Amino acid sequence: MYRIDFNKLRFLVCDDNPHMRRILRTLLHSFGAREVYEAEDGATALEMYTHYVPDIVITDWAMPIFDGLELAQMIRQPEAKGNPYAPIIMLTGHSEKRRVTVARDAGVTEFLAKPISAKGLYQRILNVVANPRPFIKTKTYFGPDRRRNTNTAYIGPERRVGGEAEIVQQPSLLDKARSAV
Amino acid sequence: MAKQKAPAVEVTAYANHHVITQPNPLKKVLRHADDKDLDDPVARAEAALADLSGEFKSWMVVEAERLSKAYAMILEDGFHQEACDELFRAAHDIKGDAATFGYPSAGAAADSLCRIIEHAPDLDRVPPELFTHHINAVNAIVHDHTKLDSVTVARQLSRKLRKVADEYLIHVNRDRPEHLEALLAPSIVPGDQP
Numbered sequence: 001m002y003r004i005d006f007n008k009l010r011f012l013v014c015d016d017n018p019h020m021r022r023i024l025r026t027l028l029h030s031f032g033a034r035e036v037y038e039a040e041d042g043a044t045a046l047e048m049y050t051h052y053v054p055d056i057v058i059t060d061w062a063m064p065i066f067d068g069l070e071l072a073q074m075i076r077q078p079e080a081k082g083n084p085y086a087p088i089i090m091l092t093g094h095s096e097k098r099r100v101t102v103a104r105d106a107g108v109t110e111f112l113a114k115p116i117s118a119k120g121l122y123q124r125i126l127n128v129v130a131n132p133r134p135f136i137k138t139k140t141y142f143g144p145d146r147r148r149n150t151n152t153a154y155i156g157p158e159r160r161v162g163g164e165a166e167i168v169q170q171p172s173l174l175d176k177a178r179s180a181v
Numbered sequence: 182m183a184k185q186k187a188p189a190v191e192v193t194a195y196a197n198h199h200v201i202t203q204p205n206p207l208k209k210v211l212r213h214a215d216d217k218d219l220d221d222p223v224a225r226a227e228a229a230l231a232d233l234s235g236e237f238k239s240w241m242v243v244e245a246e247r248l249s250k251a252y253a254m255i256l257e258d259g260f261h262q263e264a265c266d267e268l269f270r271a272a273h274d275i276k277g278d279a280a281t282f283g284y285p286s287a288g289a290a291a292d293s294l295c296r297i298i299e300h301a302p303d304l305d306r307v308p309p310e311l312f313t314h315h316i317n318a319v320n321a322i323v324h325d326h327t328k329l330d331s332v333t334v335a336r337q338l339s340r341k342l343r344k345v346a347d348e349y350l351i352h353v354n355r356d357r358p359e360h361l362e363a364l365l366a367p368s369i370v371p372g373d374q375p
Contacts, residue, residue, distance in 0.1 A: 003214040006222070009207070017274050019240045023281065026233055030226035055207060062273050064266065085190075085203070093277025093295075095368040113370045114277030115288070118226035130211055135201035137192075145200075 004129055006032030012054035013038050014045035014071060015091075016063040020116075024058060024091075027118055031125075042066030046074050050082045056128060058121075061092035061103070068092070069106050076107030076143045084142065085135060087128035091116060107143025109133075230281075237282035238326070244278065245323045247271045248291070252316050260304040269298045275319060286335035287322040290315050293343040300350050300360045311349065315342055 011033055013024045021038050028036050037052050039045035043066045045059065057075065059068040072088050074080070087109040092099070095113045103111050110124040133145040193200045214220070251268040258264055272294040279288030294315040301307045322335045347364065354360040 001214045001218075002211050003218070003220070003222075005210045005212060008210045016270070017278065019244070019282075020274070020278055023230070023233070023278075026229050027226045030229040031222045055210075062270050064270065085206075087207075093273045095292075095370040096363060096366055097369055098363065098366070100369065115280035115285075115370075116277075118223045118230060122223050122226070129205075129207045132205050132207070137199040137201060138197060 002126070002130055004031070004126060007034050009033055009056060009129075010035040010052060010054045011037065012045060012048055012052065012057045013059075014040075014042065014057070014063070014068065015060040016040050017060070020060065020091075023116060024121075027116075027121055030118070031122065042068060042071040042074075045071050049075060049086075053083060054086060056125065057086055057088045058091055059088065061090055061094055061099070069103065072103070072106040072108050078137060078142050087132070087144075089121075089124050089128065091121075104146055105141065105143075107141075109144050234283070238323075241275075241279065241282050241284055241287065241323045241326075244271070244275050245287070245320050248275060248316055248319055252312060255312075265298060265304060269295060272298065272315075284322060284326060286332070286339040287319045289336075289339035290318045290322065290342050293339065293346045294319075296350060296364065297346050300354060300364055302353055302357065302360075306353075307349070311346060315346070318342055 006028070011028055013021060013028070013036060015021050015024065015038075018040070021040070025036055025038065035052075035054075037048050037054065039048050041063055042059075045057075046066075048054075049057065057071075059071055061068040068090055072090070075082065075086065075088060076084050078084050088107065089110045089112055090103045090108045091112045091114065092103075093114045100111050109128050112120055112124050133148075135143065136145050190201055190203045193202070248268070248271040251264065251271045255264045255268060272291045275291035276288050276295055279285060279291065294312070297307060297311060297315070298304065318338050322338070325335075350364055351361065354364065
């Protein structure tokens with residue numbers, strides 16, 4: 001069985017609703033987290049993301065002006081100044097399957113539909129910590145691998161092509177991001 | 182954790198995509214726990230949430246007032262974008278938070294209101310009582326929550342509202358298949374069906 005040392009993790013929570021921020025803060029502190037930064041809108045969250053370099057982002061979807069989906073899209077910019085790889089957990093009242101797909105296509109790592117539970121949140125955090133997925137970059141997408149299951153027989157319209165891999169070493173974007181702070 | 186040196190990123194190029202891998206940067210926060218380790222962070226968090234629950238009633242009152250205020254703004258100025266967005270967010274917050282605060286039926290009524298705002302082709306043509314009934318229901322559920330018989334009544338009320346709202350939405354969206362599909366799609370939240 002694995003445990004997470006929450007006191008070594010830095011969280012950024014973004015939700016326009018002060019009651020939900022309080023709930024999230026309470027849950028994360030109870031898990032053992034010490035560093036929990038809070039933003040009430042996407043623009044502030046993006047600024048805090050660059051400044052504090054959190055390990056995990058938890059964001060609401062529906063917020064005024066700059067919502068959680070846009071925040072995820074801004075974070076998932078491979079050429080951006082900040083770390084584009086941080087796990088993003090979208091915690092939202094949206095409970096339709098098509099929303100999950102939209103969030104996934106914006107680069108969200110985990111989707112957690114409200115009502116929130118301690119168990120649901122803990123499991124999502126454990127998943128992003130223990131089972132990180134590789135990132136995929138295409139012309140139209142940059143984010144965690146959207147395939148959770150390997151299916152070599154898949155022949156749908158969005159199948160990947162190219163069997164012969166070419167290895168390209170690149171400087172760590174994380175290093176670049178963190179040295180800028 | 183965030184200040185530690187990040188591991189190198191490896192990029193594997195394919196014909197139409199790149200696969201980017203790196204050693205797990207969060208691996209160091211994981212540790213094995215043996216059977217003697219009785220620490221239960223989830224139980225601890227649930228207990229903390231229970232400690233907080235004394236504040237939930239006042240929080241729900243604030244959320245319900247926000248919803249009423251958003252609709253009052255619409256009655257005053259009409260369905261302009263800013264007012265509609267605020268009405269939707271107020272209802273959507275209740276949809277998401279109410280069950281956590283112990284008011285699942287208020288959440289169900291708010292969900293039904295969200296569906297009207299999201300899927301009605303023209304909000305000006307929605308019968309006004311459809312809005313007022315939903316908003317009044319949320320307020321009634323929140324304020325009468327302590328009554329012993331209110332739980333069943335609240336559930337029946339929110340189910341009835343959802344039925345009426347869905348009948349209206351299915352009728353006005355009969356020529357809009359993408360909305361019909363969204364309206365009829367099941368929720369991903371277990372037990373979230375009306």
